[in-house]
Amino acid sequence: MPEHQFKGRREDLRLVTGRGRYTNDHHVSGQAAAHFLRADRAHAKITRIDIAEARKLPGVLDIVTGADMVAAGWKTPPVLSFFKGVGGSSVRIPFRPGLAHGRVRFVGEPVAVVIATTDHLAQDAAERIEVEYEDLAVVVDAADALTASAARVHEEMPDNLAFEYEYGSAAPVEQAFAKAKHIIRVGLGAQRIAGNPMEPKSCLARYDAATDTFDLYIPTQGISDIKAALAQITGLGPEKFRIHSNDVGGGFGVRNEIYPEFLAVLLAAKRTGKAVRWTGTRSETISGDHHARAADLEGELAIDDKGKFLGLRVEWLVNLGAYCSGAGALINTVAAPTSSATSLYKVPAFYGRHRLVFTNTTPVTAYRGAGRPNVAYLWERLVEEAAATLGVDPVRLRRRNILSKSAFPMKTLTGHTYDSGDPARLLDTALEAANWNGFKARRKAAKKTGKLRGIGLAMFLEPSGAVGKEQIEIKIEADGKLALFSNAGPMGQGLETVLPEVVAKVLGLPEDRIEMRVNDLATPKLMGTGSFGSRSLISHGAALMNGAKEIVEKGRQLAATELEVAAGDVTFENGVYKVAGTDLSVPLRTLIEKKWGQPQHPLDTNLTLDTSAAFPSGAHIAEVEIDEDTGAVQIVNYIAADDCGNVINHTIVEGQLHGGLMQGVGQVLGEHIAYDRDNGQLLSGTFMDYFMPRAHHLGAITLIDCGVPSPANPLGAKGAGEAGATGSIPALANAVLDALKPYGVRTLEMPYTPARVWQAIQQKA
Numbered sequence: 001m002p003e004h005q006f007k008g009r010r011e012d013l014r015l016v017t018g019r020g021r022y023t024n025d026h027h028v029s030g031q032a033a034a035h036f037l038r039a040d041r042a043h044a045k046i047t048r049i050d051i052a053e054a055r056k057l058p059g060v061l062d063i064v065t066g067a068d069m070v071a072a073g074w075k076t077p078p079v080l081s082f083f084k085g086v087g088g089s090s091v092r093i094p095f096r097p098g099l100a101h102g103r104v105r106f107v108g109e110p111v112a113v114v115i116a117t118t119d120h121l122a123q124d125a126a127e128r129i130e131v132e133y134e135d136l137a138v139v140v141d142a143a144d145a146l147t148a149s150a151a152r153v154h155e156e157m158p159d160n161l162a163f164e165y166e167y168g169s170a171a172p173v174e175q176a177f178a179k180a181k182h183i184i185r186v187g188l189g190a191q192r193i194a195g196n197p198m199e200p201k202s203c204l205a206r207y208d209a210a211t212d213t214f215d216l217y218i219p220t221q222g223i224s225d226i227k228a229a230l231a232q233i234t235g236l237g238p239e240k241f242r243i244h245s246n247d248v249g250g251g252f253g254v255r256n257e258i259y260p261e262f263l264a265v266l267l268a269a270k271r272t273g274k275a276v277r278w279t280g281t282r283s284e285t286i287s288g289d290h291h292a293r294a295a296d297l298e299g300e301l302a303i304d305d306k307g308k309f310l311g312l313r314v315e316w317l318v319n320l321g322a323y324c325s326g327a328g329a330l331i332n333t334v335a336a337p338t339s340s341a342t343s344l345y346k347v348p349a350f351y352g353r354h355r356l357v358f359t360n361t362t363p364v365t366a367y368r369g370a371g372r373p374n375v376a377y378l379w380e381r382l383v384e385e386a387a388a389t390l391g392v393d394p395v396r397l398r399r400r401n402i403l404s405k406s407a408f409p410m411k412t413l414t415g416h417t418y419d420s421g422d423p424a425r426l427l428d429t430a431l432e433a434a435n436w437n438g439f440k441a442r443r444k445a446a447k448k449t450g451k452l453r454g455i456g457l458a459m460f461l462e463p464s465g466a467v468g469k470e471q472i473e474i475k476i477e478a479d480g481k482l483a484l485f486s487n488a489g490p491m492g493q494g495l496e497t498v499l500p501e502v503v504a505k506v507l508g509l510p511e512d513r514i515e516m517r518v519n520d521l522a523t524p525k526l527m528g529t530g531s532f533g534s535r536s537l538i539s540h541g542a543a544l545m546n547g548a549k550e551i552v553e554k555g556r557q558l559a560a561t562e563l564e565v566a567a568g569d570v571t572f573e574n575g576v577y578k579v580a581g582t583d584l585s586v587p588l589r590t591l592i593e594k595k596w597g598q599p600q601h602p603l604d605t606n607l608t609l610d611t612s613a614a615f616p617s618g619a620h621i622a623e624v625e626i627d628e629d630t631g632a633v634q635i636v637n638y639i640a641a642d643d644c645g646n647v648i649n650h651t652i653v654e655g656q657l658h659g660g661l662m663q664g665v666g667q668v669l670g671e672h673i674a675y676d677r678d679n680g681q682l683l684s685g686t687f688m689d690y691f692m693p694r695a696h697h698l699g700a701i702t703l704i705d706c707g708v709p710s711p712a713n714p715l716g717a718k719g720a721g722e723a724g725a726t727g728s729i730p731a732l733a734n735a736v737l738d739a740l741k742p743y744g745v746r747t748l749e750m751p752y753t754p755a756r757v758w759q760a761i762q763q764k765a
Contacts, residue, residue, distance in 0.1 A: 008497075009494050009496075009497045009651075009652065010496050010497050010500075011490075011492075011494065011496050011497065014247075015247065015492075020246075020247040021246040021247050022199055022219065022246070022247050022248070022249055023199065023202045023203065023204065023217050023218055023219050023245075023279075024199075024202055024279050026204050026217045026244065026277075027204075027277075028204065028206055028275035028277075029275075030274060030275065031204070031274065031275040031276065031277050032061055032115050032116060032117060032272060032274045032275065032276050032277070033115070033116055033117070033118055033119040033121070033122045033276075033277060033278070034113050034114065034115055034122060034264075034265055034268060034276050034277065034278035035113065035114050035116070035119065035122035035123045035125070035126045035278070036110045036111075036112070036113050036126070036261060036264075036278070036284070037110070037111050037112045037113070037114070037126045037129050037131070038107075038108050038109060038110055038111060038284070038287075038288075039100060039104035039106070039107055039108060039109040039110075039111055040107065041104065041107065041133060041135060041679070041680070041681075042104075042105070042106055042107050042138045042140070042360040042361075042675075042679060042680020042681065043103075043104065043105060043106075043135070043136040043137065043138045043139075043151060043153070043360045043680060044103065044104050044133035044134055044135045044136055045102065045103050045133065045134040045136060046066075046100065046101075046102055046103060046104065046111070046131060046132075046133060047132045047133065047134050048130070048131070048132040049065055049067075049111070049112065049129065049130070049131050049132075050129065050130040050131075050132075051063045051065070051112065051129050053128040053129075053130070054114060054125040054126065054128040054129045055125075057116075057121065057124060057125045057128065058121075059116045059117040059118065059121040060114060060115070060116045060121065060122075060125045061115045061116060061117065061272050061274065062114075062115040062268055062271050062272050063112060063113070063114050063115070063125070063129070064099065064112065064113050064115070064264055064267055064268050064271065065099060065101075065111070065112045066097050066098075066099040066100050066101030066102070066111065066112075067101060068099075068267065068271075069097040069098040069099050069101065069263065069264065069267060070097050070101050072267055073235070074097070074098070074233050074234050074235075074263060074267075075232065075233050075234075075235075076093060076094075076095050076096045076097075076233070077096065077229060077233055077257070077258040077260075077263075077326060078228075078229050078232045078233070078258075078326060079091060079093050079324045079325070079326055079328075079329060080326060080327055080329065080330040081093065081324070081329055081330070083165075083330075083333060083334045085163050085164050085165045085166070085333075086164040086165065086166055089163070089164065090163075091162060091163045091324060091329045091356075092157055092161075092162050092163065093324045094154045094156070094157065094323060094324070094358075096260065096323045096324075097260070097263075098110070098260040098261070098262075098263030098264040098267065099111060099112060099113065099260065099264050103136075104133070105153055105154075105322035105323070105360055106321065106322045106360050106361050106362050106680070107287060107675075107680060107681055107682050108284070108287030108288050108362065108682065108685075109260075109288075109322070110260055110261060110264060110288070111131060112126070112129055112131075113261075113264045113265065113268060113278075114126045114129070115268045115272055115274075115276055136151060137151035138151060138360045138678070138679055138680040139151045139153065139160070139359050139360055140359050140360055140361050140675040140676075140677055140680050141319070141359065141677060142294075142295075142296060142317045142318065142319040142355075142357040142359060143296065143317060144359075144677075145160040145319075145357045145358065145359050146159065146160060146161065146317075146355070146357060151360070153322055153358040153359060153360060154358060157358065160357050160358045160359070161355060161356070161357060161358075162320050162324060162329065162356040162357060162358055163329055163333070163354075163355070163356040164353070164354070164355050164356075165333040165334075165353070165354045165355075165356070166351070166352065166353045166354075167333075167334075167337075167338050167341070167351075167352050167414050168341065168349075168350040168351040168352050168413055168414055169349070169350070169351060169413070170351045172311065172348070172349035172351075173302075173311045173312070173313050173349045173350065173351040175311075175349070176302045176310040176311025176348065176349040177300070177302045177310075177311055177313070179304070179310070180302035180303060180304060180310050180311070181303060181304050181305040182302075182303040182304075182386070182389060182390060183300060183301070183302055183303075184300065184301040184303065184382055184385050184386040184389055185298070185299070185300050186298070186299050186378065186381050186382050186385050187296070187297070187298045188296075188297045188298075188299075188377060188378060188381060188749075189295075189296055189297070189749050189750065190293040190294070190295045190296075190297060190373070190374050190377065190750075191293060191294070191667070191671075191672045191673075191749075191750055191751060192291050192292070192293055192294035192319065192361070192364070192672070192673040192674075193291065193292050193293050193367070193666070193667055193671040193672065193673055194285075194286050194289065194291055194292070194671070194673050194690065195250075195252045195253065195254035195289055195290075195291075195292060195367050195368075196250075196285065196286065196289075196690075196692065197219070197248075197249055197250025197251065197252060197254065197255065197285070197289075198249040198250045199219050199248065199249025199250060200279060200280040200281065200282060200284070200285045201219070201259060201261065201280045201284065201285055201288065201289055202218070202219065202277075202278060202279040202280055203216060203217060203218045203261065203262050203265050203277070203278055204216070204217035204218075204244075204265075204275060204276070204277040204278075205217075205262075205265045205266045205268070205269040205275065205276050205277075206269055206274075206275040206276075207266070207269040207270040207273070209270075209273065211240075212236070212240060213239075213240045213241070213242065214230075214240060214241050214242070214266055214269070214270075215242045215244060215275075216230075216241060216242070216243055216244065216262065216266065217243075217244040217245070218243065218244075218245060218262060219245060219248040219249065219251075219255050220243065220245045220248065220255055220256065220489060220519075220530070221248070221251045221253075221255045221256040221489040221491055221530045221531050221532055222256065222487055222488070222489035222519075222529055222530010222531055222532070223243035223245055223487070223489065223519050223530070224487040224526065224528060224529055224530060225256060225487075225529050225530045226241070226243050226258065227241050227243060229258045229326070230258065230266075233258065233263065239525075242521060243519070244519075244521070245489070245519045246519065247490070248489070248490065248491045248492070249492075250491060250492065251489070251491030251492075251531070251532075252367055252368045252491075252663070253292070253327065253331075253365060253366030253367045253368060253370055253532060254289050254290055254292070254365055254366070254367055255491065256326065256327065256365075256366065256489075256530060256532050257290055257325055257326045257327070257365055258326065259288070259289075259290075261278060261280070261288070265277075265278050282686065282687065283685050283686055286673075286682075286684070286685050286686065286690060287362060287682055287685050288362065289362075290321070290325045290328070290362060290363050290364055290365035291321065291361070291362050291363070291364045291365075291367075291673055292364055292365065292366070292367030293364070293367070293373075293374065293667070294318065294319040294320075294321075294361075294364050294673075295316050295317065295318045295319065295332065295374055296316070296317040297314070297315075297316055297374055297377070297378045298314065298315045298316075298378075299312065299313070299314045299315075299378045299379070299381075299382050300312070300313045300314075301382045301383075301386055302349075303386060303390070306400075307390060307392060307397055307400050307401075308346075308400060308401060309345055309346065309347045309348075309401045310347070310348065310349065311347065311348065311349035311350065311351075312341075312342070312347050312349070312350050312351075312382075313350075313351050313352070314337075314341075314351075314352045314353075314378060315352070315353050315354070315355075316332065316337065316352075316353075316354040316355070316374070317354075317355050317357065318332045318354060318355065318356045318357065318364075319357060319359050319361065319364065320332075320356050320357060320358055320359070320363060320364060321358070321359060321361045321362050321363035321364050322358060322359065322360055322361060322362070322363060323358075323363045324363065325363040325364060325365035326365060327365045327366040327370070328356075328363060328364050328365050328366075329356060330366075331365070331366045331370040331371040332354060332356060332371055333354055333356075335370060335371050335463070335533075336369075336370055336371030336372040336374075336375055336462060336463060337352060337354065337371050337374070337375055338352075338414045338415075338416070339412075339414065339416045339463040339613070339615075340372060340375050340376075340460075340461050340462050340463055340615070341375065341412065341413070341414050342412055342413060342414070343375065343376065343379045343459065343460060343461050344402050344403055344421070344423040344426075344459045344460065344461045344617055345379070345383075345398075345401045345402055345403065345459075346401055346402070346403055346407075347401075347413075348413075349413070350413045350414065360680045361675055361680070362673075366532065366533075368659075368660060368663050368721070368722060368725045369462075369660075369663075369664075369722045369725040369726050369729075370532075370533065370722070372460070372462040372463075372722055372725075372726040373664065373667070373725055373726050373729045373730075375460075375462075376458060376460035376462075376726050376727065376729065376730045377729050377730045377733060379460070379730070380457075380458040380459065380460070380730035380731075380733075380734060381730065381733065381734070383397060383398060384456075384734050384737070385746075388746070394457065395427070395431065395436070395457065398427065398457070398459060399424075399427070402423040402424060402427065402459065403418075403421070403423050404423075404424065405421065405422040405423070405424065405425070405708075408420045408421050408708075409711070416463070416613070417613075418461065418615045419612075419613070419614050419615055419710045419711055419712045419718075420615075420645075420708045420709065420710055420711060421461065421615065421617050421643055421708055422643065422706065422708050423459065423617065423619075425706055426459065426617060426618060426619035426641045426642075426643060426706050427459065427619045427641075429619070429641040429704055429706055430457070430619035430620065430621050430639050430640075430641040430704070431457075431619075431621070433621075433639045433641065433702055433704060434455070434621040434623065434637065434639040436455070436457075436621070439453075439455045439623070442623075443455075446625055450627070450628055450629070451625040451626065451627060451628070452625065452626040452628060452739040452740065452742065453623070453624070453625050453626075453636075453739055454623070454624050454625075454626070454734075454735045454736060454737070454738035454739025454740070454741070455621065455622070455623045455624075455734075455735055455738055456621065456622045456623075456624075456730075456731045456732060456733065456734025456735030456736070456737070456738055457619065457620070457621050457731065457734060458619070458620050458621075458622075458727055458729075458730035458731035458734060459617070459618070459619050459620075460617060460618055460620075460723075460726050460727050460730070461615050461616070461617040462534075462615065462616055462617070462719070462722055462723070462726050463533070463613050463614075463615060463719075464533060464534035464535060464538060464613065464614050464615070464616055464718055464719025464721075464722070465533065465534065465535040465538035465539050465611055465612065465613050465614050465712075465713070465718075465719060466535070466538075466611055466612055466613030466614075467529055467533065467535060467539065467611060468527075468528065468529065468611060469527050469528060469608050469609065469610055469611065470486070470487070470527070470528040470529075470539040470540060470542075470543045470608070470609050470611050471486075471487075471526040471527040471528050471543065471606070471607065471608040471609075472484065472485060472486045472526065472540065472543040472544050472547050472606070472607055472609075473485040473486075473524050473526065473547075473604075473605065473606045473607075474503070474544070474547045474548070474551060474603075474604065474605045474606075475601070475604050476592055476601035476603050476604060480513070480589070480592050480593040481513050481514065481515060482503065482507075482509070482513060482514045482515070482592070483515055483517050484499060484500065484503060484514065484515065484516045484517060484544055485517050485520065485524055485526065486499070486516075486518075486526065486528070486540045486543065486544065487526055487528040487529055487530055487540070488516075488518060488530065488531050488536050488540040489518070489519060489530035489531040490518045490519070490531070491531065493531070493536065493652070493655075493656060493721065494649065494652040494655070495516055495518060495531070495536055495540075496515075496516045496518060497649065497652065498537065498541065498648055498649050498652055499516045499536075499537075499540065499541055499544055500514040500515065500516055501648060501649060502537075502541050502544055502545050502548070502648060502715065503544050503545070503547070503548045506545060506548035506549055506551075506552065507548050507551060507552065507575060507588060508572075508573070508574040508575025508576070508588065509575055509588065509589060513589075524606070527608055528540075528543075533719070533722075534616070534718075534719020534720060534721040534722050534723075535611070535719065536721075537648065537715065537717050537719075538611065538612075538614055538710075538712075538713050538715070538717055538718070538719060539609070539611040539713075541648070541715055541717065542609055542611070542713040542714050542715050542717070543607060543608070543609035543611075545714050545715055546607055546609055546714055547605045547606075547607040550605045550607055551603050551605050552572050552588075554602060554603050554605070555572070555577065555588050555591050555603060556570050556572060556577065558591050558602060558603070559577035559586050559591065562586050562591070563577070563579055563584045563585075563586060565579050565584070572588075575587055575588050575589065576588065577591075591603065611713070612712040612713060613712060614645060614710040614712045614713060614717065614718040614719065615710075615718065616642065616643055616644050616645065616718035616719050616720065616723055617642075617643045618640060618641060618642040618643060618706075618723055618726075618727045619641045619727075620638070620639065620640045620641070620727035620728060620730075620731040621637075621638070621639040621731060622635060622637070622638050622639075622728065622731040622732045622734070622735040623635070623636050623637040623638070623735060624636060624732065624735045624736055624739055625739070626736070626739045626740070626757060627754075628761060629758075630754050630758060631753075631754040631755060631756070631757035631758025631759070631760075631761065632754045632757075633669060633736060633739075633752055633754070633757060634699065635665065635697065635698055635699045635732070636699045636700070637699060637700050637702075638661065638698065638699065638700065638701045638702070638728075638731075639702045639704070640657060640661070640701070640702070640703050640704065640723070640724070640727060641704040641706050642657065642703070642704070642705065642706060642707075642720070642723050642727075643706050643707050643708050643718065644705070644707055644717070644718050644719070644720040644723070645707050645708065645709055645710040645715075645716050645717045645718035646707060646709050646710075646715055646716035646717050647705055647707060647717075647720075648715070648717065650705070653705075653720045654703055656720045656721050656723075656724070657703055657720065657723060657724045658701070658724065659724060660721065660722060660723055660724020660725040660726070660728070661698060661701065661724035661725070661728050662693050662697075662698060662724075663693075663724070663725045664724055664725040664726075664727070664728030664729045664732065665693045665697050665698050665728060665732065666691065666692060666693040666697075667725075667729055667750065667751065668728070668729055668732040668733060668736075668750055668751060668752055669691070669693065669697060669732075669751055669752055669753070670691025670693070670751045670752075670753050671690065671691050671692070671693075671751060672684060672690075672691070672750075672751050673690070691751070691753075729750075732752075733750065733752075736748070736752050736757070740757070740760060740761070743760070743761050743764040743765065744764050745760050745761070745764055748760050
């Protein structure tokens with residue numbers, strides 16, 4: 001391939017031609033199959049498990065129960081809970097073995113796992129296991145869980161309260177509300193949804209008794225996080241786990257967890273001495289993969305007589321599910337809610353209070369946006385409601401209160417620093433691209449065709465990056481190519497393409513001479529974490545960029561020796577070292593390919609970077625039409641003006657935005673994990689019942705780059721992975737409610753299904 005002509009996303013040929021290597025593509029000679037028996041009820045004591053008949057079936061190798069998991073002495077999977085709550089309290093973390101022990105607490109919780117020579121035999125044996133239950137009262141709603149009469153999900157936590165968290169300052173908010181001319185109140189539900197990656201949850205485990213080590217094949221967003229978690233659970237060192245994860249069919253936050261099935265299969269592999277493989281079904285994915293959102297949101301906005309915001313007070317009631325997931329407490333407290341609390345608006349006083357509650361439902365975790373969409377949804381509904389109450393134009397109200405470009409960098413009321421931004425430019429760009437002023441004519445034309453047309457605007461700011469230190473290594477291989485090592489976890493976001501681009505630009509080398517070794521077993525032991533929270537480019541990419549700069553400086557010394565001049569006389573440009581005022585030069589590639597007679601190439605580089613947060617922002621506008629006869633919502637136009645900082649690869653950023661938009665569309669138009677409130681049964685456990693957005697649900701899209709470089713990292717980049725989901729949810733909500741204005745509909749809970757929209761119209765007609 002000619003130099004500097006490496007085009008396209010290098011992962012794509014492998015993936016679209018069926019040569020991807022997902023978890024289910026891995027096989028080990030002599031492997032056994034696993035099948036899980038799961039709870040068919042939401043809350044019950046396990047009074048007896050009889051596995052005798054199942055064991056008699058020929059081909060059954062082992063059956064593991066919760067008692068076996070407890071006997072192994074393994075701990076609860078780690079929970080990110082370093083922060084303190086009200087009164088210095090900590091997150092209350094109940095014990096969670098790999099299999100239910102003594103009690104089941106949600107439908108789909110794994111109770112036992114059968115290991116057999118084939119999948120069918122394992123399933124047949126699982127059906128022969130007899131489990132006797134003593135049913136207990138069920139609670140699936142967070143508000144119900146806090147009542148005095150509610151069922152106790154965990155006996156040691158009689159109030160079902162996992163954590164209470166507050167941030168900001170209550171006293172200034174009280175003062176602001178006391179002098180306010182208007183107080184706007186909004187209550188919203190961010191319904192429970194499922195991440196539903198294309199690749200079902202699965203694993204393959206193998207144990208080597210001679211070395212006391214495990215090989216684990218799983219879909220994951222970063223092997224370093226998984227190793228650290230497994231070490232904490234088992235008491236073994238991280239080096240005892242070799243994590244294999246090549247291609248991953250969707251991450252979205254739900255693939256950064258240690259699931260109970262992984263632990264059960266690991267123990268089964270150790271007990272049987274065989275490699276054990278399990279692949280979940282779609283129903284197991286929907287019921288067992290950790291869910292998302294599941295929060296009741298309330299907000300109060302104090303406004304003076306001139307329409308200026310004086311203070312904001314928010315309260316979240318979060319349904320954590322039956323257990324604490326790894327990220328569930330974090331993303332609903334100190335992550336996005338705290339760091340983006342005041343959004344893009346000037347508000348001099350803020351206070352927030354969040355309560356996290358246990359229920360008899362699947363645990364919740366991070367999912368695309370991870371708290372950010374809730375913040376933006378509540379803020380933008382408050383602004384729209386304020387405009388309606390005050391009788392002012394919603395755009396004018398925003399202009400009166402948005403931050404100016406000169407306000408950045410800005411220390412927030414919750415202790416974070418917004419790095420850079422230009423909200424006015426975002427707003428103006430989106431309004432112009434959407435032809436906002438021409439909307440009345442479009443609404444009038446739609447009415448003639450029997451359609452209700454609405455337009456919705458949303459502004460948002462969100463955190464990205466900023467998780468500790470990130471270490472990388474760049475090695476020169478025998479063939480003269482560069483191998484990049486980091487803890488980045490690839491999930492289809494193009495890291496194999498973009499990160500080599502970053503290094504190639506610094507070194508002046510063709511991109512096809514550089515390879516990203518993602519999740520490679522040869523990866524050195526590196527400090528840092530995987531890919532989540534829109535951090536890969538900011539953290540891994542910035543560290544690799546600094547590593548490439550270090551190579552340039554090392555090469556300068558080598559070039560000076562080769563050219564017999566002082567290093568200070570050597571310049572570097574476009575991959576070539578030159579001596580000013582002479583014709584002396586040596587390409588970096590020559591230094592790379594030279595045999596130096598050393599075990600390690602002198603240009604090999606290992607570097608650690610302190611990562612910092614960046615705050616991308618955006619202004620999104622959605623335009624929708626609603627069929628009055630059916631309630632069906634159609635998105636007819638979507639404008640996204642986004643500040644992602646410096647963009648390295650526009651095509652891949654656009655792909656990230658498209659993906660986020662579709663997941664936001666799914667939440668707004670139909671996705672909803674529903675439980676029966678009386679018995680806790682899952683009502684939406686298959687694609688017959690659970691909505692998934694398709695291409696036709698999203699109409700014309702216009703994406704506009706309004707980047708302001710971030711001073712927080714060497715690339716000047718900001719995250720892009722969450723923006724589509726964060727901006728689309730409030731923009732679409734505002735658009736749908738704007739379309740329903742002629743019927744006087746001011747509030748409507750998501751998802752906006754045709755039935756729900758039609759019913760709202762009929763009630764007001």
